[in-house]
Amino acid sequence: MSNGAKDDSEKKTEITRRQLFKGAVGAGIMASTGTMALNLMGGKAEAADRSIPKTWDETYDVVVIGSGFAGFAAAIEARNAGAEVVIIEKMPLHGGNSIINGGDFAAAGTKLQQENGVKDSPELMLQDMLKAGAYLNHIELAKAVAYQSKDALEWSETYLGAKFPRLNFHGGHSVKRAHQTENASGSGLLNKMLSKSKELGIKLKTRTKMVRFVVDSNERFIGIEVRNNFTFPNENSGKTAFIRARKAVVLSSGGFSNDVVLRQVHDPRLNEKFDSTNQPGATGEALLAACIAGAMDVQMDWIQLGPWTSPDEKGFGYVPLFCERLVGYGPMIYPKTGKRFFKETGNRKERADAIILLGEPVIILGDSYAVNKQVFPGALEKGMANGAIKKFDTLEELAKNYKIPVAPFKEEIAKWNSYVENKKDPDFGCMIFPDSKPTVTGPFYASRLWPRVHHTMGGLVINKNAQVIGFNMKPIKGLYAAGEVTGGVHGAVRLGSVAMADCVVFGRIAGKNAAKEV
């Protein structure tokens, strides 16, 4: 197992898609893609390996890959349908992105909405999803999420015991329909799922990485090859073992926001200069393993970027909470020219695309009036403490710090201020809010912005039974999938708070059907 490949795999962060695709026939490209393959496929395993083990190390009815919302929902439903269930998780901790997200769960027509006087319906939620998705959504899937969202939320509350006391609004939704967990984190639901799964006798194996699917001669998925005691991201760590699935495998391994090579295949702009808001394990090797075994992928090139993140802090950070409250109150500046370059109130995708085109971080700034009025104090303090938000007494000082040419910058601010006074931006059509004021009152606050990869809309094709569809257009026997590893639910753009609904709705469907597979 230790075959010298380790040295290669340790170089993986240096390998870019550019290198992958520029090679000549022969040694150059073979070497670099060889490394790439090791990176993606896990050390020893060969993509072409189609062998069936003579003996299995462990056997269950249903094997669930990944321990986020979708994986736990599947495991719990499969167990309640009588199956013996294991969840495997490659990371040392369960929960994936689910345990670090904001805990907002979109659901339509709920009790909390009624109590808050919000009129909503599954059909309205569906229409919002389709519009955001540029009508690329697989309609039956989007419909399932919208129409079963209320039931999924109620199941999370009454059966699992999670609490969702707060109703939030997210852009692109027609009404407030994001039901937020008590602790404003996905852990508010995920930990309830963990407790329930323990109570039900579901086994959770962390540090267990899926390497390939085992498929029998009838093209039925009958189990997986794993590495036990895996230490992420060392692809050669751990020990090979085989886990049999008597009934079915459920793939709920999440998205690939942190997989630089894979995301660059589908959106070549997203090189190593782009960080991600996701947990480090959000890579695509399980998705690719499914494709190697015959599963069809879809809409992989729709990768959502947050335009509001800063290169000066990690993960999601505090700058998004600074930036998103300032747009429409302060200008966004390209440091090289000192000028504005895009509509500050444009949507996520438009703004991210515009920043990427410039090729370097931009600046968002606001004066004391705007910042004190708009920005949540906690976010401001924390962003300043970690250095991602900076305070300047004068605009000259601000310009100097970010190497902005002072004269054109000051001209631009004067122009912006005239637009604010006229409440109209003839240059880019930015919305200027009624209570917005010219940027004149020091001190001034600013942050650098560089988009970060946030969500991957594409993934495996499934039908409304959560069966994975193969490139032969048939449902694959013994393979179900749910959550971010699937594609089609969201189409081009996922709306905020719909991921939780998607994971719980389709996780439950996948678990129920996996337990019934014959």
Add this chain to the structure above:
Amino acid sequence: MSNGAKDDSEKKTEITRRQLFKGAVGAGIMASTGTMALNLMGGKAEAADRSIPKTWDETYDVVVIGSGFAGFAAAIEARNAGAEVVIIEKMPLHGGNSIINGGDFAAAGTKLQQENGVKDSPELMLQDMLKAGAYLNHIELAKAVAYQSKDALEWSETYLGAKFPRLNFHGGHSVKRAHQTENASGSGLLNKMLSKSKELGIKLKTRTKMVRFVVDSNERFIGIEVRNNFTFPNENSGKTAFIRARKAVVLSSGGFSNDVVLRQVHDPRLNEKFDSTNQPGATGEALLAACIAGAMDVQMDWIQLGPWTSPDEKGFGYVPLFCERLVGYGPMIYPKTGKRFFKETGNRKERADAIILLGEPVIILGDSYAVNKQVFPGALEKGMANGAIKKFDTLEELAKNYKIPVAPFKEEIAKWNSYVENKKDPDFGCMIFPDSKPTVTGPFYASRLWPRVHHTMGGLVINKNAQVIGFNMKPIKGLYAAGEVTGGVHGAVRLGSVAMADCVVFGRIAGKNAAKEV
């Protein structure tokens, strides 16, 4: 071979993606997807078939699948590199879409451009391609096309003997760089390729359909299973045979604009209500067969629609030549309301998306002044002869014919006319050209418009050597691809006239490298 499946395959036009994905677990969906699979994979063949034939019916060094520009370019270069070459083509006639296209070949920095005073460069062409492609292009591929376009054109002229006397402009290009064949058709090049291939002793087998790739235990592509004497679209016709490729297979089977099921997986809007400008054989089974055998697909959801086609004539037709000359001179009307609904001068994608959202054909109209000034007489006459363009003495008559409510329609025309007089459209921002006049002078001409699928940008991932990349991120041994079956060259949007350049550039690369494969 005749196993009753024929009845199913004959039903294929009735099967929609909706049916595919709405099924319940069990008989319902299995039946419909079973039919789907037969449709896509060709009767008998099972996707899972990985057997290697004991004997081969025919053997060549290089086997080329598809007889368009890319296939012939590959075959000719492989032959000139010393390989024994066969081209297989499933249709009764060679040429695919290449032989029916308009014969426009984008090339940068050519003699004809110099003679016409056009300043151009490969870098400018590359930048145009990237901008149109929303920077999703695989840059090394786009670069290869832009930088080798001149050489590919010269090869077509000097080596093959094709003539490109005319220089045309296409939207999205910075300069005139479309070199049009003498007969204003792709056949002007394709037939020269055919002659040369005969001269070189390249075998062309029409009515020969590729069913699956044969892959050895080292994951090397060593040949293909075909059906000889295949009669499109009868998937069960013909007789199974095996063709060995000593060196490599080149896949140049074109796009999938006419494959309703496959295109609906990637863009669910594009159901059977959408016709295509392509030849009937533009289906995706060869692309899918490659994916089943391990090839990776990319950007399949970028499917180009022409917003200028009419449901009242077949193929490309004459209405595009009517519509595209009228935009900016006459309004586009939604018959249900009698009102305009979108910027007439918006780009192809914007207009097509807007029409699709309405869900039914719209009307483009012009008065005698606009039509006589703008529309090429031949196109007008031919469109009128086939009934797709109609003439009316009055606007009332026009409204009545298309069931447009008369009063709101006449109000809308009056409003449009006021915009034309002011040279400004405050409703949708349509460009109003300086010589545009109000729509008042009878007779009036009109056509119904409904978008038609024109080009599929996505396809197999290749590197700049035209090697196909697998889901394991490695180049596949023995498999090359070129032309519309590949993805990444064009990114989100293919510019007019770049397809020919792409096919010839990458066809040649694929052929040369296939002949060298060891």
